[in-house]
Amino acid sequence: MNRPNIVVLGAGYGGMITTAKLQKMLGSNEANITLVNKHNYHYQTTWLHENAAGTLHHDRTRIKISDVINFNRVNFVQDTVVSLDPSSKKVQLENGELTYDYLVIGLGFEAATFGIEGLKEHAFTINNINSARLIREHIEYNFARYNNEKEERQDLLNIVVGGAGFTGIEFVGEIANKVPELCKEYDIPREKVRIINVEAAPTVLPGFDEELVEYAMNLLEGKGVEFKVGTMIKQVEEHKILVEKDEQQEEIPTNTVVWAAGVRGNSLVEEAGFETNRGRVPVRDDLRPNGHDDVFIVGDCALIMNPENDRPYPPTAQIAIQEAETTARNVKKIVHGEDNLETFKPDLKGTVASLGEGQAIGVVFGDKKLFGWTASVMKKIIDNRYLLKLGGVGLLLKKGKFNIFTK
Amino acid sequence: MNRPNIVVLGAGYGGMITTAKLQKMLGSNEANITLVNKHNYHYQTTWLHENAAGTLHHDRTRIKISDVINFNRVNFVQDTVVSLDPSSKKVQLENGELTYDYLVIGLGFEAATFGIEGLKEHAFTINNINSARLIREHIEYNFARYNNEKEERQDLLNIVVGGAGFTGIEFVGEIANKVPELCKEYDIPREKVRIINVEAAPTVLPGFDEELVEYAMNLLEGKGVEFKVGTMIKQVEEHKILVEKDEQQEEIPTNTVVWAAGVRGNSLVEEAGFETNRGRVPVRDDLRPNGHDDVFIVGDCALIMNPENDRPYPPTAQIAIQEAETTARNVKKIVHGEDNLETFKPDLKGTVASLGEGQAIGVVFGDKKLFGWTASVMKKIIDNRYLLKLGGVGLLLKKGKFNIFTK
Structure with missing residues (x-):
């Protein structure tokens, strides 16, 4: 009996879907499957901005890995990956070492800080x-x-969000809803609090439909959000930041900078010697990097070009999930001795960005624009579909977002 | 029409009861009554330790002044007292100045820090x-x-409480109940958290009944509280403190020191030139300081000796309330031209210290000892009686503690 060791690193969208699929697709006598993750839970990265604003409790966002993965079938190792060595097929953990025959890397993203002084x-x-x-x-x-x-310290009340991409805008929408509650709790007049969204591009949500961007900005400005577009954060200190627009500099007092202006792949993949491009590893159609037929990369660590616009597919949950499904099928083929590996073809179903409770914007079915409440319902449907895919009806009922009028 | 100006400073126990009584006792054509307070609310100082631990919301503890005081009858000035000048009968406020004929000072306490380095x-x-x-x-x-x-920072999890008097012990009881909840919320093993109560005297609750002290210590130690008695805090830094016992020094890493080891009167009374003793102003039987027949002092700023043990009465809510009642009656006498002022005679009904939800110790009716749940019910009865006295049945129903099984 010579069962290959399949090791999956990371229990994000990519790692979890890969593992959940593999435990169904492969018999227990066909392979040893090991999932490694720092925590004993998975979480919905796309809900974290709500936890960060305090509008949704983080226990709604996280899912016990044991609720989805059968630990009699999959070895679960709760540990932190320290390094990878593809040449010796080893993974170094903080408290151990694993050897693999096939490796699936789903180690997720890190913030890209672009060398801005003090940001890190x-x-x-x-x-x-x-x-x-x-x-x-x-x-x-x-x-x-x-x-x-003793003195009015405006830096305590100014919240600066760097980046007006999806995460930045979604966080701004939630925090704008939360601030009035905090003002009440701490006897602070609402007008003393500033929420400032700084974006280097000339518009918020760059690349998104203009009409929807207009809708989002109007809505958020109505809740007191200030946008500073075409503006760079030059320097971050403990109690202030320096921004620049058209060569004019401005200091903003703030003790709270939330950086949501860019992600890169986990630096462990770069350190492991894989070829990378801004921290992400270019992979072939079959999701393996050149020269490493025993390694699959899924999610934010993988770089795949979209032939339609010659730009990389964005690091989204949607792509990670689809990559994981392809990877699981390809691993199964390898274990079964087949060499006709499947080609990854993303099926982009659309994009919806939430703007706080009951509000969202989005484009679905190619070119259908959604606004407001309708878009927010669509957002919940997307989230619920993921839960169904990951853990079936049980998980959906446990963690789903059903109340279309509130959370 | 020459109505005297009566100015009451502070809306604590003393100031509120004085004002509430005066608005009933004096007709609107007899005197102008002005109440000055920093906030538009009164609060139950004896409940603050629960708000500090997070076991009771502060909105339960505070009471809108307008719920008790009739603003058609009493002028309410929301401002901060900057200085008093008894010779010119003036009170300087941050945003104004008041002149009085009769002044009632109820400006409360400050922490006494005994010159300990870094404490302030x-x-x-x-x-x-x-x-x-x-x-x-x-x-x-x-x-x-x-x-x-990155590293395990024990200073973030160690909570040090300086002082094992009433406030210290009551806070320790609440925080010991809160910590398991915080551990769950932030995924921290309970055994990593230390709650350390440091007391310079050789026992906790010095002067209190020994059997009750034993009960309290056993109960709190059972919840994981560590007591360090006969131990002085010598120095406080941002991330650690230095304590000393029997000339042995020990460093304890902590970023959280709650100082509950002593109070003194508001330093404004000292700065006003009144004779003081540890920040408190010795007053005669009629609650006026020598040489100032137009000034009454109530609550923690007043010093009255207990002839039974030749020590000052402690700065408690009970004493402050009783002083305020005497003061109100004495002010009324003066306004009515009577000179047979009433003599203050405290009626000590007993003392109950809470040890966290459903637990307390106390001595009432002279020598009756109470433990556990019975004592906790008595504590709630005392608190409810105060609300009834201050604002009648309406206030009692709004802010009272009725559930004898929980809060």
Whole structure:
């Protein structure tokens, strides 16, 4: 009996779907499957901005891995990956080492800080459950401090969000809904609080439909959000930032910078010696990098070009899930000795960005635009479909978003 | 028509009861009554430790002044007292100035820091609504930070309470109940968190019945509280403190020191030139300081000796309320031209200290000892009686503690 060792690194969208599929597709006498993850839970990265704003509890966002994966069938190792060595087929963990025959890398993203001074030290990022609830508590702590200070410290009340892509805009929508609640809790007049969204591109949601962008900006400005587009963050300090627009510089006092302006692949893949492009590994149609037929890469660490516009597919949950499905089928083929590996073909179903409770914008079915409440319902349908795919009806009922009028 | 101006400073127990009584006792053509307070709310100082631990919301603790005081009858000035000048009968406010004929000072307490190095800069005190909810958020923020730090920072999880008097013990009881909840919220093993109560005296609750003290310590130790008695805090830094016992020094890593080891009167009374003793003004039987027949002092700023043990009466809510009742009657006498002022005679009904939800210890009716649940019910009865006295049945129903099984 010579069962290959399949090791999956990371329980994000890519790693979880790959593992969940493999445990169904392969018999227990066909392969050893091992899933490695830092925590004993999976989480919906696309909901983290709500946890960070404090509008949705993080326990709604995370899912126990044991609720989805059968630990009698899959070895689960709760540990942190320290390094990968593709030449010796080994994975170094903080508390151990694993050897694989086939490796699936789903190690996710890191914030790309573009070398901006002080950003790494002073800005928060919406990366995971820990960092999301830290943002929630940081903002609340600053509001609690405000009325205890001798002087009016505006930096405690100014919330700066770097980046007006999907995560930036979605977070801004949630925090704009949360701020009035925080003001009430800490006896702070709403007009003293500023929410400032800084974007280097000339528009928010660059590349998105103009009419929808207009709708989003009007809605968010109505909730008191200030947009500074065409504006670069030059420097971040503990109590202020420096921004620049058209060579004019401005200082903004703030103790809260949430950086949502760019992601790159986990630096472990670069350190492992894979060829990378902005931290992501170019993979072939079969989702394996050149020269590594025993390695599949899924999710934010993988780089695949969209032939339609000659740009990489964006690092979204949708793509990661589809890559995972292809990967699971390809791993199965290899285990079964087949060499006609499947080609990855993304099926882009559309994009919906939430703007806070009951509000969203989106494009679906190719060119159908959605606004407001309709779009927010579509967003919940998308989220619920993922839960159904990952863990069936049981998981959907447990973690789904059913109330289309609220959360 | 020459109505005297009566000015009451502070809306704590003393100031509120004085004002509430005076508005009933004096006709509107007999006197102008003005109440000055920093906030538009009164609060139950004896509940603040629950707000600081996060086991009771501060809105339960505070009471809108307008719910108790009739603003058609009493002028309410929301402002901060900057200085008093008894010789010119003036009170300087941040945004104005008041002249009085009769002054009632109820400006409350400040923490006494005994010159301990770093205490003022780094320790928290349970002084008011703002500082109480700051402690709640500070502790929660540190728990949120813990799993985001590269190293295990024990200072984020160690909570040190300086002083094992009533406030210290009551806060320790609440925070011991809260910690398991925080551990669950932030994925922190309970055994990593330390709650350390440091007391310079050789026992906790010095002067209290020994059997009750034993009961309290056993109960709190069972919840994981560590007591360090006969131990002095020598120095407080941002991330640690230095304590000393029997000339042995020990460093304890902590970012959270709650100082509850002593209070003094508001330093404004000292600065006004009144004779003081540890920040409190010795007053005669009629609650006026020598040489100032137009000034009454109530609550924590007043010093009255207990002839039974030749020590000052403690700065408690009970004493403040009784002083306020005497003061109101004495002010009325003066306004009515009577000179047979009433002598203050405290009626000590007993003392109950809570140890967290459903638990307390106390001595009532002179020598009757109460434990556990019975004592906790008595504590609620005492609190409810105050609300009834202050604002009648309406206020009692709004803010009272009725559920004897929980809060």
